Amino acid sequence: xxxxxxxxxxxxxxxxxxxxxxxxxxxxxxxxxxxxxxxxxxxxxxxxxxxxxxxxxxxxxxxxxxxxxxxxxxxxxxxxxxxxxxxxxxxxxxxxxxxxxxxxxxxxxxxxxxxxxxxxxxxxxxxxxxxxxxxxxxxxxxxxxxxxxxxxxxxxxxxxxxxxxxxxxxxxxxxxxxxxxxxxxxxxxxxxxxxxxxxxxxxxxxxxxxxxxxxxxxxxxxxxxxxxxxxxxxxxxxxxxxxxxxxxxxxxxxxxxxxx
Numbered sequence: 001x002x003x004x005x006x007x008x009x010x011x012x013x014x015x016x017x018x019x020x021x022x023x024x025x026x027x028x029x030x031x032x033x034x035x036x037x038x039x040x041x042x043x044x045x046x047x048x049x050x051x052x053x054x055x056x057x058x059x060x061x062x063x064x065x066x067x068x069x070x071x072x073x074x075x076x077x078x079x080x081x082x083x084x085x086x087x088x089x090x091x092x093x094x095x096x097x098x099x100x101x102x103x104x105x106x107x108x109x110x111x112x113x114x115x116x117x118x119x120x121x122x123x124x125x126x127x128x129x130x131x132x133x134x135x136x137x138x139x140x141x142x143x144x145x146x147x148x149x150x151x152x153x154x155x156x157x158x159x160x161x162x163x164x165x166x167x168x169x170x171x172x173x174x175x176x177x178x179x180x181x182x183x184x185x186x187x188x189x190x191x192x193x194x195x196x197x198x199x200x201x202x203x204x205x206x207x208x209x210x211x212x213x214x215x216x217x218x219x220x221x222x223x224x225x226x227x228x229x230x231x232x233x234x235x236x237x238x239x240x241x242x243x244x245x246x247x248x249x250x251x252x253x254x255x256x257x258x259x260x
Contacts, residue, residue: 001026004061006054006076008032008041011091012067014118015147020045022146031057055081063139064106067091070259077103087136089126089143093162094260097129097155107131109140110158112166113147122148123165127155159260163253171248176201 003026005016016028027047031054032038042048051057057064058081068076070092077088083106090100090110100108108129116122124144128137137152144150153161176197183193208215223229236242 002061003028004057004064005030007067008037013041018147019143029057029060063087065089070095094256096260101129112161114165115169117147120147124150125153125161127153127158159253159256162256163249167252
């Protein structure tokens with residue numbers, strides 16, 4: 001299969017890197033507005049070459065990943081190009097499949113990955129546009145599974161996906177930083193505090209995934225009457241941490257819709 005990539009930011013690069021490593025039979029053609037970025041990415045991959053222009057990417061590719069900011073889509077998806085018969089996979093937050101279809105008349109599939117895709121631990125969700133087929137869905141899942149887990153949702157839920165998993169890593173990084181700072185405040189060396197905070201969140205997430213238990217049940221298992229954990233949880237509730245996280249997801253969801 002011939003794959004095209006328009007836009008060489010971190011997310012586009014992460015997706016292409018994972019896809020090519022997972023399936024060496026796939027070749028890629030890359031285009032970026034700044035040619036040096038495309039050249040640097042292509043040189044780090046096998047079976048990848050740089051296209052001189054957008055028309056070459058579209059002409060030579062069966063599947064085209066567009067990984068640009070929403071406000072750059074107009075330039076990237078020129079209506080003067082022949083998109084007929086192509087599968088267009090868009091990573092642009094908030095931009096609907098109907099808008100993408102009007103720009104290109106291609107089969108459209110929207111995807112919201114996240115930055116842990118860079119290390120093969122991504123959480124991606126996708127939805128199909130009006131012309132996309134079930135075969136396209138199978139293709140998308142195969143490609144996205146190379147960089148982590150993938151789920152299919154209705155398009156009306158894509159903004160919520162952005163709020164939870166697309167923006168979610170930043171919430172987790174904030175928690176790790178805050179827990180590490182707290183450890184330093186209580187006397188731990190910075191390196192020790194950061195290591196403990198990072199592994200704690202990683203281990204807790206794996207417990208949720210591997211045990212199949214509800215997070216609330218796992219929380220109760222480590223919350224002894226009158227103990228340290230319930231004292232900490234009470235402090236979290238007092239300062240509104242749960243509500244703050246809910247509001248963060250809500251705000252990111254609303255912003256995603258505004259971008260579209």
